[in-house]
Amino acid sequence: MYRYDQYDQAIVDARVDEFRDQVRRRLAGQLTEDQFKPLRLMNGLYLQLHAYMLRVAIPYGTLDSRQLRTLAGIAREFDRGYGHFTTRQNLQFNWIKLEDTPTILERLAKVEMHAIQTSGNCIRNISSDQFAGAAADEVTDPRPWAELLRQWSTFHPEFSYLPRKFKIAVIAANEDRAAMRLHDIGIQLVEQDGAVGARIYAGGGMGRTPMIAPLIRDFVPVDDLMSYLEAALRVYNRYGRRDNIYKARIKILVHEIGADEYRRQVEEEFVAVKQLGIDPPRAELERIQAMFAAPAFSADAPEAIDRSDPDFAVWLDQNVAAHKQPGHAIVTISLKSIGGIPGDASADQMDLVADLAERYSFDELRVTHAQNLVLPHVRKADLPAIWTRLREAGLAEANLDLVTDIIACPGLDYCSLANARSIPLAQKLAVRLAPRQHDLGELKVKISGCINACGHHHAGHIGILGVDKKGVENYQLSFGGSGAEDVSLGKITGPGFDEDGVVDAVDRATCTYVELRQAGERFLDTYRRVGMQPFKEAIYG
Amino acid sequence: MKLLTGNDLASGDVTWWTGSGWSRHIEEAVDVGAEGEAIARAEEGARRVNVPYVIDATATADGPRPAHIKDRIRALGPTVRPDLTLKPADPQAGHWVI
Numbered sequence: 001m002y003r004y005d006q007y008d009q010a011i012v013d014a015r016v017d018e019f020r021d022q023v024r025r026r027l028a029g030q031l032t033e034d035q036f037k038p039l040r041l042m043n044g045l046y047l048q049l050h051a052y053m054l055r056v057a058i059p060y061g062t063l064d065s066r067q068l069r070t071l072a073g074i075a076r077e078f079d080r081g082y083g084h085f086t087t088r089q090n091l092q093f094n095w096i097k098l099e100d101t102p103t104i105l106e107r108l109a110k111v112e113m114h115a116i117q118t119s120g121n122c123i124r125n126i127s128s129d130q131f132a133g134a135a136a137d138e139v140t141d142p143r144p145w146a147e148l149l150r151q152w153s154t155f156h157p158e159f160s161y162l163p164r165k166f167k168i169a170v171i172a173a174n175e176d177r178a179a180m181r182l183h184d185i186g187i188q189l190v191e192q193d194g195a196v197g198a199r200i201y202a203g204g205g206m207g208r209t210p211m212i213a214p215l216i217r218d219f220v221p222v223d224d225l226m227s228y229l230e231a232a233l234r235v236y237n238r239y240g241r242r243d244n245i246y247k248a249r250i251k252i253l254v255h256e257i258g259a260d261e262y263r264r265q266v267e268e269e270f271v272a273v274k275q276l277g278i279d280p281p282r283a284e285l286e287r288i289q290a291m292f293a294a295p296a297f298s299a300d301a302p303e304a305i306d307r308s309d310p311d312f313a314v315w316l317d318q319n320v321a322a323h324k325q326p327g328h329a330i331v332t333i334s335l336k337s338i339g340g341i342p343g344d345a346s347a348d349q350m351d352l353v354a355d356l357a358e359r360y361s362f363d364e365l366r367v368t369h370a371q372n373l374v375l376p377h378v379r380k381a382d383l384p385a386i387w388t389r390l391r392e393a394g395l396a397e398a399n400l401d402l403v404t405d406i407i408a409c410p411g412l413d414y415c416s417l418a419n420a421r422s423i424p425l426a427q428k429l430a431v432r433l434a435p436r437q438h439d440l441g442e443l444k445v446k447i448s449g450c451i452n453a454c455g456h457h458h459a460g461h462i463g464i465l466g467v468d469k470k471g472v473e474n475y476q477l478s479f480g481g482s483g484a485e486d487v488s489l490g491k492i493t494g495p496g497f498d499e500d501g502v503v504d505a506v507d508r509a510t511c512t513y514v515e516l517r518q519a520g521e522r523f524l525d526t527y528r529r530v531g532m533q534p535f536k537e538a539i540y541g
Numbered sequence: 542m543k544l545l546t547g548n549d550l551a552s553g554d555v556t557w558w559t560g561s562g563w564s565r566h567i568e569e570a571v572d573v574g575a576e577g578e579a580i581a582r583a584e585e586g587a588r589r590v591n592v593p594y595v596i597d598a599t600a601t602a603d604g605p606r607p608a609h610i611k612d613r614i615r616a617l618g619p620t621v622r623p624d625l626t627l628k629p630a631d632p633q634a635g636h637w638v639i
Contacts, residue, residue, distance in 0.1 A: 027551060029588050047592065049615050051553035080625055095625075099551045341621055412611060413619035421614075423621045471609055 001064055001364060002147050002291045004112045011155065012109045015116060019043045020102035027099065042122075044115025045101055049416050052096045055118040056108060060128035060146040060170070061089035061367040065354035068365065070111045072350035074104055083350065084414075085335060085343040087407060087456055088167070089127050089367040090118055094414055116154060121162045123153035123233075127169045129177045130332075130366040133292060134376040136324040139191050142172040144289040145198070145225075148280065152226055159233050163240035164248035166233070167205070178369060179459055179483030181213045182206055184250045185232060190219065197221045202232055202262065203254025206453035210489050211251040214259040216266065224270075226279045231269035235262065294325075295362035301327025301379045312387050314438070315398035320383065323376075329383060331361075331375040332368070333390060334397040334405060338434045339427050342408040343371030352393045360386055369456075369483075370407055370444075372400070403443040403510065404430040407456055411449030411466060412473070418449035420466025420473035421499075428503045433510065440510055443523045446481070459483035461524040462506055463490040475502040479509070479535060480527050493536055505539040512538040542572040542600055544607065545580055546615070547593030555615050556590060563590055567616040568604035 004012070019039070026036040040046075044055040056071065071091055075083050078100045079093040086092055096104065108114055117125050126146045133141040149168060153159065159166070169180045172189035180186035186201035198220045204213025220228045236250045239257075254262045303326065307313040321330040333353060335343050345353070353373055357365040360382045366374035378386060390396040399405045406429060409415065411422030426447055433440070446460030450467075457463035463478040474496040481490030497505055510523070512535050517526045527535065544567075545558035556563040557570035558580060564570070573580060577595035584590045597608040607613045618626030 027588075033585075033591055047548060047553060049611070050555055050618060051548070095553075097552045412614060413621050416611075418611075421620065423619075427621070473610065 001062060002059075002143075002288060008112070008151075009109075012112075012114045012116075015043070015114065016102060016105045016109050019105060023098060023102055038120070040098075040101075041119040042116070043101070043105065044118035045096070045098070046119065047416070048094065049412075049414055051094065052098055052101070053414070054093045054096045054101060054104065054115055055086070056091045056093070056113060056115050057118050057125040058090050058113075058367050059150050060126055060132070060143050061130050061369075062128075062132075062143060063357075063365050063367065064363050065358040065365070067111045067113055068350050068354040068357070070107055070113070072347040072354065074107060075347040075350065078104055082344055082346045084341075084410060085345065085367050085371045085373070087369050087371060087409070087454055088118075088125060089130070089369055090125060091367070092410070094410075119165075120160075121164050121166075122160050123149075123156065123162075123166045123168060126150050126153070127167070127178055127183075127369060129171045129173060130368040130374045131177060131321065131330055131376065132172070132366075133294065134323050134325075134328075134330050135173050135175075136322050137175055138173040138324075139189050140172050140196050141289070141292050142170045142187075142189055144285060144292050145172075145187070145189060146170045147288050147292075148226070148285060149229070152229070159237065162233070162237055163242045164245070164250075166236075166250065174485060176483070176485040176487070179456065179487075181487045182210075182456075182459055182483055183213065184236075185229065186213050192219050195221065198225050198228075200228065200232070202266075203251045203259065205249055205251045206456060206458045207249070208246055208451045208453075209249075209251065209255075210453070210458040211255060212487050212489065213251075214254065216259065216263050222285060223279055223282065224274065227273045227276070228266070228270050230278060231266050231273045234269050234273070235265045239265075295364075295377055297325040297328060297377070298379065301325075302381050303327055305380050305383055309384075311391075311398075312384060315387055315396055316383065318398040318402065318438075319400045323378075325377075327380055329378050329380050331378050331383070331386060332400045333373040333375065333395050334399055335372050335395075336399055336405045336430070337394055337397050338399075338404055338430050340394075340430075341423050342406050342426050345373075349393055349395060352389065352395070356386055356389060370401075370405065372405070399434075399437055401442045401444060402437040403433045403440050403445055404437050405444070406430060407444075407446040407460070409448050409450075409455035411447075411455075415449060415454075417452060418466065419451075419468035420449050420475065422447040422449040422455055422464075422466060425464065425466075425475065425499055425502065428499070429506055432503055432507055436510065440513070441522055443510070443513075444482075445506070456483060457481070458489050459487075460490055461522070461527070462509065464502060464506075467496065469496070473499060475499065477502055477505055477509075477539070479532065480524065482524060486524075491532060493532065494540055508538045509535050542598050542605060543574060543577050544570045544596050544598045544605055545573045545577045545593055546570070546596060546612065547581070547585070547590035550588050550591040553591075557616075558584075558590075558593075567607075570598075570605050572600075572605075
């Protein structure tokens, strides 16, 4: 894992001191809320429905046990004993006091964490593949590149006041586990003639106007990457609309001028930027890569797993993925217990997962954009022991990518922007469909409580958007979205439903899928083959 | 009726104007009539509340009931965590908002 150098630590410590003083001035009446709001947002502190909410950055979703234990401690001491893992691989505390925030940030800084770049119109926390460094199908570990981007983007003077927030994802495998093309810039590391470089997509995103990012450059050599991204951001910063918040994201710019014209301008800017010499020496990437070196895997780790316990075997088949190292595996810990709150973890659960990471996964763990946790480097021989401890803590739900592994934003239960609740709907759907989840197979349900789409509903095989219909919660249903390598945007089925109505509609849609599916087809495949009509008939009668 | 609500500056807690101060409990909220904006300005200036605003509500036997679901959830707490609401002893607390 990356470790802070003196510069990283110094800027994070300085930011804590600065914010402590800003909070003091706010509480003393020396700053108004209008003056203070942008300052607190730059430190990840929002004012939500019930209290202040602190969003902590988890760069590219990677944590160690010391960091997760610190988060658990903060949950216990300063919040209400739990935290919420988000679709940006971050963690939110829902019940934070303003007066405690500087102390919390100080605790975070001691374990090389912060809440910078989790709000505001800057380049946000970089996201990545949760299987990075472990996946058998990756070209290289994308995290050193993501770390390089983190260093480039943090407090970048030119890009701290962009027209709107800016999200970047980096992956290095053909299987897209990070919804890469639904980011403002999506980067796929690829190999060309023996060299690794970056394939750049730009202008994707969800929200009010969902777009799939078009390809802008097929291959950017590593020595040009920072200059190329600087050029891509400069064009957006220059021409992105600041007059209309709803049209300010880069996706609108790329869509309106066209990918070809955007590319032309970026290439032209790149020629100028390249002369500035901002690309770090190759040695810097190598320095960072050394910190992400593969752990000391045992060369003779056994492959055999005792599958005699049927419950364990189900979990093994559903939540454990192939690792690039023989005798090892990747474990996804579901934070989607049936009827539970998607993405929530208690302080005790965080401590347990930290213990497991320390003991069984070379002290590493990951957060996924689907609001689950990952132990990336586990010996297969240790899987039964891990499963036993997870089960004791209510964390052994065998439902990865199944219909109950629902992404849900906090919704109207917590979020001041939301129009409808997401969590109760996720709970009802999970309870209703759990008995059939293994028969239904991969079926990604994603729920957002408002058009901002934090719940990624556009990318759901089944997507649900909560809206406010004259003061009453109403839910729009859509089918056919995907955030994976077969990326697509969902299409709305028709008129919306109340909460129970949308649960019934999803239930009926799954029955239609079962009736129509051909061998090996997922819900998404069947929908793409037969189209909307049979589903529409089933849900609207 | 009109209620004045906001958040406590230091703690962030949801608060309601009682006529003489601020309470965490909506049952103690009073109708501010047309005075809401003026009270809000004075109280925010004195840092006794943060981001105050006026909402519509109806008077019921159980106390004021905000017109909009968002304010009902603010008044009570998240509907999915009855253990964290302001009426933890009431098993129906989570249903009050709907």
